[in-house]
Amino acid sequence: MCGIVGYIGKNKRAKNVVINGLERLEYRGYDSAGIAFSNDNEIVIQKEEGRISNLKNNIDFNKKSNIAIGHTRWATHGVPSKDNAHPHKCNKITIVHNGIIENYIELKEELKKLGYTFNSETDTEVACALLDYLYKDKKNINLAIKEFQKLTKGSYAIGILCDDDLDSLYAIKKNSPLIIGVNDNENYIASDVPAILDFTNKYITLEDGEFAKITPYNVHVYDSFDEVVKEIKQFEGSIEDINKNGYEHYMAKEINEQPEVFKKMATIYIDSSSDNIISNMPDLSNYKSITIVACGSAMHAGLIGKNLIEEYGDIPVNVEIASEFRYKKLFINKDSLVIAISQSGETADTLEAIKIAKEKGCDTLAIVNVNGSSISRVVSKVLYTKAGPEIAVATTKAYSAQTTLLSFIAYSLAKNSNDKNKLSEISSFLNDLNKLPIQMREILDNEKYYKEIADHISKNNDIFFIGRGIDYALCMEGSLKLKEISYIHSEAYAAGELKHGTISLIDKGTPVIGIVTDKKIADKTISNIKEVKSRGANVIYITTDELSKNGDFYDIKITIPKTNALLQPLLTILPLQLISYHVAKNRNCDIDKPKNLAKSVTVE
Numbered sequence: 001m002c003g004i005v006g007y008i009g010k011n012k013r014a015k016n017v018v019i020n021g022l023e024r025l026e027y028r029g030y031d032s033a034g035i036a037f038s039n040d041n042e043i044v045i046q047k048e049e050g051r052i053s054n055l056k057n058n059i060d061f062n063k064k065s066n067i068a069i070g071h072t073r074w075a076t077h078g079v080p081s082k083d084n085a086h087p088h089k090c091n092k093i094t095i096v097h098n099g100i101i102e103n104y105i106e107l108k109e110e111l112k113k114l115g116y117t118f119n120s121e122t123d124t125e126v127a128c129a130l131l132d133y134l135y136k137d138k139k140n141i142n143l144a145i146k147e148f149q150k151l152t153k154g155s156y157a158i159g160i161l162c163d164d165d166l167d168s169l170y171a172i173k174k175n176s177p178l179i180i181g182v183n184d185n186e187n188y189i190a191s192d193v194p195a196i197l198d199f200t201n202k203y204i205t206l207e208d209g210e211f212a213k214i215t216p217y218n219v220h221v222y223d224s225f226d227e228v229v230k231e232i233k234q235f236e237g238s239i240e241d242i243n244k245n246g247y248e249h250y251m252a253k254e255i256n257e258q259p260e261v262f263k264k265m266a267t268i269y270i271d272s273s274s275d276n277i278i279s280n281m282p283d284l285s286n287y288k289s290i291t292i293v294a295c296g297s298a299m300h301a302g303l304i305g306k307n308l309i310e311e312y313g314d315i316p317v318n319v320e321i322a323s324e325f326r327y328k329k330l331f332i333n334k335d336s337l338v339i340a341i342s343q344s345g346e347t348a349d350t351l352e353a354i355k356i357a358k359e360k361g362c363d364t365l366a367i368v369n370v371n372g373s374s375i376s377r378v379v380s381k382v383l384y385t386k387a388g389p390e391i392a393v394a395t396t397k398a399y400s401a402q403t404t405l406l407s408f409i410a411y412s413l414a415k416n417s418n419d420k421n422k423l424s425e426i427s428s429f430l431n432d433l434n435k436l437p438i439q440m441r442e443i444l445d446n447e448k449y450y451k452e453i454a455d456h457i458s459k460n461n462d463i464f465f466i467g468r469g470i471d472y473a474l475c476m477e478g479s480l481k482l483k484e485i486s487y488i489h490s491e492a493y494a495a496g497e498l499k500h501g502t503i504s505l506i507d508k509g510t511p512v513i514g515i516v517t518d519k520k521i522a523d524k525t526i527s528n529i530k531e532v533k534s535r536g537a538n539v540i541y542i543t544t545d546e547l548s549k550n551g552d553f554y555d556i557k558i559t560i561p562k563t564n565a566l567l568q569p570l571l572t573i574l575p576l577q578l579i580s581y582h583v584a585k586n587r588n589c590d591i592d593k594p595k596n597l598a599k600s601v602t603v604e
């Protein structure tokens, strides 16, 4: 959601670096793009609605520039348009901004009284005018920035150019991500490391409240009063991690990476030589309750976790949508653990939810993918999912990595229980775990079959997913995956709840995907599948080889290998991801960048 890239350097490749960086950030989601660069010491701004390619076509790359800031905008205040696109310029100040200035209406009124006029509907143009006013008043950009931080409410990562000092690039941050890339004779700013990986893997993380003055040779970072010494970090992955590596889409690549991600996580978290077996896992057995806060697919992974932790760990688990959790009455206390799950570690609602949990005195744990992200820095304990950079907006490998960690947590709780039945159920866990990557690969290699199934349902307007318990949690993720990338209306329903309304939507030929992987409730779900089948539904029945039944209650059957119940969701999700992918492909959708969606949702 909104991408920022900035460059200052002796090598004068500002336009190329910024456009390349914006392309690398396309996955964050956007609907307009723009760039400001210096041309013989004068700032030139170019902006376009739509894709970066529209902008790129109009830029003269032959004329070199030593400083530029660029932006991809995901519309919040005002429609996607050239006027609303960033950068915004007001007299000597030019800015790009990610976040929301919450008090922009009051500020705008004040600025209007001072004679400022506005051409866009954005809060960013107000922020730009405010900075200009403060700069004129203080006659010093550092002081103007400090005052700006005091006067504004909300969240921001801002890249700033000042006409009077085009040998420096300025940046500030509060509650929105921003890093500074470090290189010889040139430095960068960016919303995320992939934006600069083509040029450097060294970076500095800017903290809330800090601002930076960046020249080609130096990076000076200040908190409210003093200059602070910042650690230069090195990105763990490589450029290969952010390329498609021969796949047509990032989503296809990321789906196929899941066996490797699982193997890597098992290596990190499972130590079969020790009594404890799960290494680096916090002991959760003393908590009276667990609350999981998350958004989107991360919340769906949380639902898998709830099923597994309650069943195998005997601890009650609430799963809360982070944006709801923030504004409701809470019944958590120091006996509760609050777990935030997030791929990006930057989702605004999840970040605020975990801060609230901390204020309430709860212990906090984060399951995040991005090292050093905001959520990981707020909590008392972090478990990293190690999925590597995920570029496609629709998550696949990060979701299964989150599910993997939750399964490991449930296993470690079950391992310490005295319940003989449970201990016997999990006794084959380590064996099953070793076989899992091979079973995952078998399913993925059967892609042709899922493509055929996708061909079967691509022309429909509505699809339903039904299941019970953990299968219902999988239905929710399968349904979200399908609707977000194929734009087909889809609903996930608890199978037993169907006849309380939704069954009236089932007509002849309506596709219904029924998931049956839990032995305890398999027959019940099959009865519900029969109810839709007898009303004409076109049933795709997904089950394990252990539970597989024949009969006339389905049209297509998908049989997946049986594994330990703690690991089964990691296999069941794969056909759902592949079917969604091929349905979206059949419908010529923009698979990696679905319309209106953003990968990293940094506004509430």
Ligand code: G6P
Pocket (backbone or CB within 6 Å): 295, 296, 297, 298, 299, 341, 342, 343, 344, 345, 346, 347, 350, 393, 394, 395, 597, 598, 599, 600, 601
């Ligand atoms: C967006 C993405 C989803 C993701 C959700 C939460 O909506 O499109 O794929 O599940 O945000 O993101 P997070 O980074 O917190 O996991």
